[in-house]
Amino acid sequence: MLVPKHCILLQLVNEALCAYGVLKVCLFEQQASDVTNSTDEDGSRRGFTSAVMLGSNQGLLCVTADQQFLFYSLNWTEELLQLSLTKRLVGYNEEVVDMKFVGDDEKLLALATNLEQ
Numbered sequence: 001m002l003v004p005k006h007c008i009l010l011q012l013v014n015e016a017l018c019a020y021g022v023l024k025v026c027l028f029e030q031q032a033s034d035v036t037n038s039t040d041e042d043g044s045r046r047g048f049t050s051a052v053m054l055g056s057n058q059g060l061l062c063v064t065a066d067q068q069f070l071f072y073s074l075n076w077t078e079e080l081l082q083l084s085l086t087k088r089l090v091g092y093n094e095e096v097v098d099m100k101f102v103g104d105d106e107k108l109l110a111l112a113t114n115l116e117q
Contacts, residue, residue: 059086 050063060072060083071087090113098112 047065048062049065052061053059054061054071057074059074062070062072064070067090069089070085071089072083073086075082075084090111095114096111097114100110102108102110
């Protein structure tokens with residue numbers, strides 16, 4: 001998702017940003033986005049239900065309608081803010097089909113669930 005540098009999404013504003021005393025709001029309409037909370041034809045919910053800026057310039061944490069935690073890094077390119085997905089934590093799995101520790105030192109856990117993501 002690209003956001004013009006001079007704009008701040010209202011949902012993302014928290015006390016840390018307000019402390020600087022500058023708030024610019026722009027009107028922006030986007031056809032399709034993760035930010036839009038909607039329901040698919042099969043009844044599954046999509047989109048963000050909450051978003052918060054992480055401290056110490058660590059990025060943005062978003063919670064989706066299907067209870068995933070998405071971590072985004074914030075990168076400024078020219079006049080645009082580029083949000084890059086860096087980590088995804090799945091909160092509600094419905095059903096865990098299988099799981100296994102992976103990696104050389106087996107510190108990572110791979111889950112097979114009935115979720116699409």
